[in-house]
Amino acid sequence: MTKKPTMSDIAVACGVSQATVSLVLNNAPGTRISSATRDAVMTKAAEIGYTTVHRRPDRRPVIAMIINDVTSSPHVAGLIDGVTESANERGLLVSVMPTGGDSDAEQAVLDHLAAMPIAGVIYARLITQQINIPPGLLNVPTVLLNCYTGDRSIPSVVPGDLVAGQTSALLLIKAGHRRVGYIGGEDTIEAARERIKGYRRALMMHDIALDPAIVFKGGWTIRGGYDAFKSIMMVPDPPTAICCFSDRTAMGVYAAAAELGLKIPEDISVVGFDNETYTADMVPPLTTMELPHSEMGRYAAEHLADLLASPRKTSRNFQVKIECELIERQSVKVLDRSGLLPVA
Structure with a gap:
């Protein structure tokens, strides 16, 4: 009994994958297959007598x-x-x-x-x-x-994530902030490790010394942001701006700032991360980074x-x-743009 021709036979003969043969024989739209490959597949299919019995013309891989x-x-x-x-x-x-x-x-x-x-x-x-x-x-x-x-x-x-962390910090530096705090996630999270690297790189680009007293890790929740901000603002020379690991962190910062009698952005500028749906409705609307x-x-x-x-x-x-895209809203105050390098 003669073996019925298969797509695998065509694939082997043409030196392509079975998936490519399927794309050609099903005439799938939008695929980037060269005309030479299409011709070779169709020619071999006709040569060995391959048929598409019971195959729906609109079937896609x-x-x-x-x-x-x-x-x-x-x-x-x-x-x-x-x-x-x-x-x-x-x-x-x-x-x-x-x-x-x-x-x-x-x-x-x-x-x-x-x-x-x-x-x-x-x-x-x-x-x-x-x-x-x-x-x-x-x-x-x-x-x-x-x-x-x-x-x-x-x-x-x-x-x-690294470039995004750098971008959020540079936005604040470009606005004239020299004391930029950072509330990051836990080191076990890769995104947290990458974003704080970007924050540090932004400081280095503008010869701003890293102050561990205004850098807090483990604050990726609302409560974490709240507690971290309260701690950071107790230092003798508190920051005028905060980069947050997430928008939830930023929500905690908003709540803590209100308890401390600080207004955003008049007293403290804040940048979040994630562009959660609620951030445009925060008071004031939160500037944030959007994951792509x-x-x-x-x-x-x-x-x-x-x-x-x-x-x-x-x-x-x-x-x-x-x-990641920077979403600029109203949570950042411009202090002074003079004498600063352009933000990359």
Whole structure:
């Protein structure tokens, strides 16, 4: 009995991946596949007698987005929206598979995917972190979203937290503040480590000495921001401005400032981080940094689509950092702009 031709046969003969063959034969819109590759696939399909019996003309290749958490933060919506919007533009469908941070659930997802015709995977984390890639993904086209491997062996995209920390501090320095305090997160959080590095770099750029007395770690909650600000303002020469690890930290600063009889921004300027939905309604509206979750998701899907379209293309794996956007509102007072270097 003659063996029925398969997409794998076409892929081997043309030197491309099965995913590429699927994209061509399904005429998926928005994919970057060269005309030469398309012609080669179609020619080989006709040559070996491959048919698409019972195949729906609108069927699209599916990619899986595995993410550890979809409930604890509104930021996850940006990651998912970015992935799905970009994938749809490239003619790909997305199956979002949350694992709840449970290793057994993740293994069940990987076992399920192994039995399915998945074109590729976006492996995501809600909080930026270094990971060990699951062995089940080593032979599957994969892009890491908001996480990365230590050896950078898998393409990844993360936020530019260091530059964002620098930008928020430079905004205050540009406004004339020379005593800029910092309330950061715990050292166990990578974003906290990166943002305080940026804060320190901004001080160095303007020859401002780092004063540990106005730097507080572990204040990523509302209560943490409240307690940290109370402590910082007890020093003999208190700051005129504060960089906060998160908008929740900034909320704590607002509450503590009110108790101390300080007005924002007249007496103390504040910059937050995250651009939570409530920050525009704070009194005064909070200046903050916005994490680029949607842009990161779009990049991950675009890069995965490129990997599927050109599987034989050789390129080094790398990590891309997406810049965070500064959202300027009314919580920063300009003291003096004279004699300062331009903000980079």
